[in-house]
Amino acid sequence: MKLNYIVNLIKGRICVCQHLESIEIDKAWAADLMSDVLASPTEEALLITSLATPQIVRTAEMVGMVGIIIVSGKKTDDTILNLAEELDIPIVSTDLSLFETCGILYDHGLRSN
Amino acid sequence: MTMDSEVTNKLGPDILSYSVEKVMVRNIPQVTPYWQMRHIKELMRIRRLDGVPVTDDEGHLLGIISISDLIICIENKDLEAPVSKYMTTPVKCLILSKTLIEALREMNRFKYGRLPVVDEEFKVIGVVYWWSLFAFLQEALDTSMVVKKTIPSEGVISYTYQVLGRDFVHAGNASLQMRKSLQQLSIDPKDLRRTGIIAYEAEMNIIIHADKGFLQVKINSEKIEVTAEDKGPGISDVSLAMQEGFTTAPDYIREMGFGAGMGLPNIKRNSDIFQIDSRVGVGTKVYSVVNLIRRLK
Amino acid sequence: MLLREVIDSLNLQVISEGNLEVEVRSGIVSDLLSYVMGNAKEGDLWLTIQTHMNVVAVASLCKVAAVIVTSNLEVNEEVIDKAQEEGITILKSSLPSYELSGSLYLSGIR
Numbered sequence: 001m002k003l004n005y006i007v008n009l010i011k012g013r014i015c016v017c018q019h020l021e022s023i024e025i026d027k028a029w030a031a032d033l034m035s036d037v038l039a040s041p042t043e044e045a046l047l048i049t050s051l052a053t054p055q056i057v058r059t060a061e062m063v064g065m066v067g068i069i070i071v072s073g074k075k076t077d078d079t080i081l082n083l084a085e086e087l088d089i090p091i092v093s094t095d096l097s098l099f100e101t102c103g104i105l106y107d108h109g110l111r112s113n
Numbered sequence: 114m115t116m117d118s119e120v121t122n123k124l125g126p127d128i129l130s131y132s133v134e135k136v137m138v139r140n141i142p143q144v145t146p147y148w149q150m151r152h153i154k155e156l157m158r159i160r161r162l163d164g165v166p167v168t169d170d171e172g173h174l175l176g177i178i179s180i181s182d183l184i185i186c187i188e189n190k191d192l193e194a195p196v197s198k199y200m201t202t203p204v205k206c207l208i209l210s211k212t213l214i215e216a217l218r219e220m221n222r223f224k225y226g227r228l229p230v231v232d233e234e235f236k237v238i239g240v241v242y243w244w245s246l247f248a249f250l251q252e253a254l255d256t257s258m259v260v261k262k263t264i265p266s267e268g269v270i271s272y273t274y275q276v277l278g279r280d281f282v283h284a285g286n287a288s289l290q291m292r293k294s295l296q297q298l299s300i301d302p303k304d305l306r307r308t309g310i311i312a313y314e315a316e317m318n319i320i321i322h323a324d325k326g327f328l329q330v331k332i333n334s335e336k337i338e339v340t341a342e343d344k345g346p347g348i349s350d351v352s353l354a355m356q357e358g359f360t361t362a363p364d365y366i367r368e369m370g371f372g373a374g375m376g377l378p379n380i381k382r383n384s385d386i387f388q389i390d391s392r393v394g395v396g397t398k399v400y401s402v403v404n405l406i407r408r409l410k
Numbered sequence: 411m412l413l414r415e416v417i418d419s420l421n422l423q424v425i426s427e428g429n430l431e432v433e434v435r436s437g438i439v440s441d442l443l444s445y446v447m448g449n450a451k452e453g454d455l456w457l458t459i460q461t462h463m464n465v466v467a468v469a470s471l472c473k474v475a476a477v478i479v480t481s482n483l484e485v486n487e488e489v490i491d492k493a494q495e496e497g498i499t500i501l502k503s504s505l506p507s508y509e510l511s512g513s514l515y516l517s518g519i520r
């Protein structure tokens with residue numbers, strides 16, 4: 001599933017991304033706690049979270065997540081956007097809740113593993 | 114090794130007491146009052162400067178010509194005019210002996226984007242621009258984590274990073290830097306990931322639970338060793354702390370996304386060898402080994 | 411859908427039993443207690459990996475239908491006891507939060 005397709009599904013806004021169409025997503029992981037992100041069994045997954053902090057970007061980078069969706073319309077400030085840009089991790093934000101976002105993507109066939 | 118002697122924080126209290134010389138831009142052309150404004154326009158455009166000091170023939174500071182002076186001149190369609198007509202005098206400047214923090218204060222107080230730096234004879238030797246100050250601070254912040262790279266013995270590389278308790282702004286930076294360094298070696302992504310998780314969790318534990326410490330990785334052709342050692346409260350019941358879900362992190366930390374009580378179990382799960390050693394009131398040391406899937410050359 | 415039906419259809423393990431005959435309204439996935447306090451509605455299923463004592467307090471405050479601890483995480487005895495005392499249902503799933511919310515969503519809980 002292409003990232004831009006996902007953006008459409010969840011009515012997302014692209015905050016940081018250089019090449020949206022070229023990013024292929026085939027796994028997803030939802031987490032609010034860093035340790036849970038780090039415990040994700042899958043590399044190259046899409047992280048769905050309600051935390052908009054620089055730590056979440058660093059954590060995602062540590063385990064090689066391919067993108068981050070920030071849910072519930074959380075504000076993304078410059079610190080996080082600059083960091084994501086520097087690390088080349090796309091960030092998409094949506095007003096949907098974590099539950100709805102997971103539901104919709106799962107419904108469209110995206111799994112965790 | 115002792116932490117205090119080996120680990121020197123580049124962005125410690127000293128940094129702001131460096132001389133302004135550290136951040137000043139030197140090779141600014143010497144502009145004199147009888148230059149024409151159209152030369153200034155070109156100079157600013159080409160060098161992307163938003164202001165330059167004006168001096169007499171000997172280089173003594175007379176004034177400054179800034180982008181706003183230039184705008185007025187352009188509005189007047191007066192580009193043939195001499196610099197003397199538009200320059201701002203008198204001008205605030207810095208003496209070479211001033212420190213970074215003094216420069217910062219002056220710039221902030223008067224909202225100046227630039228300050229000429231002069232020597233005892235009032236001769237201009239450079240300019241501190243807000244962006245040059247900025248670049249220096251940012252660079253210092255970025256590198257403050259990389260404390261040391263050493264080659265302790267043949268075929269071994271070691272990186273050490275300082276970690277400060279409660280420093281949530283930089284939380285994760287040390288591990289990220291470490292990951293960047295390791296990425297340059299041809300380490301299998303699975304090993305890189307495991308090492309990253311270990312380092313990150315250990316770093317976060319120091320930040321959340323301890324006062325200060327360091328994170329160290331040692332790499333040889335067969336394995337990566339990660340050591341995280343801190344001065345802090347220590348752990349009174351290690352086997353309890355190792356249980357998934359056990360945490361003493363306060364609520365505000367949990368709201369930042371930490372404190373699931375999964376860190377230590379995560380570290381253990383990703384390590385081939387795992388040791389934890391903690392003394393109450395002294396500190397904690399976590400040691401992990403990741404055996405490499407692919408030997409390094 | 412009744413909580414009991416959700417438990418059966420999604421293979422959830424009951425570790426603290428409150429009222430299983432309540433109507434499930436919707437789902438909320440969050441590990442941040444403040445978010446849950448601000449956003450959980452009565453009758454929601456709350457999916458989390460938090461197993462902290464505070465979870466029971468928040469669950470009771472928000473009157474959620476049940477707390478579902480995902481990723482097969484262990485919940486310690488004290489927390490279970492407290493939940494029982496408060497009449498809070500705690501369920502456990504081996505699925506991670508993402509997969510379980512997806513399954514709930516597919517089963518019609520939106």
Ligand SMILES: Nc1ncnc2c1ncn2[C@@H]1O[C@H](COP(=O)(O)OP(=O)(O)OP(=O)(O)O)[C@@H](O)[C@H]1O
Nearest residue numbers: 035318322354360361371372373374375376377397
């Ligand atoms: N370096 C340390 N110094 C003092 N106490 C520590 C240290 N590391 C861990 N602990 C203690 O062990 C507990 C469990 O640590 P662990 O890393 O497993 O979870 P956590 O840090 O609380 O949460 P998480 O890692 O999921 O964010 C901590 O809550 C703390 O009480």
Ligand SMILES: [Mg+2]
Nearest residue numbers: 317318376377
């Ligand atoms: Mg931890």
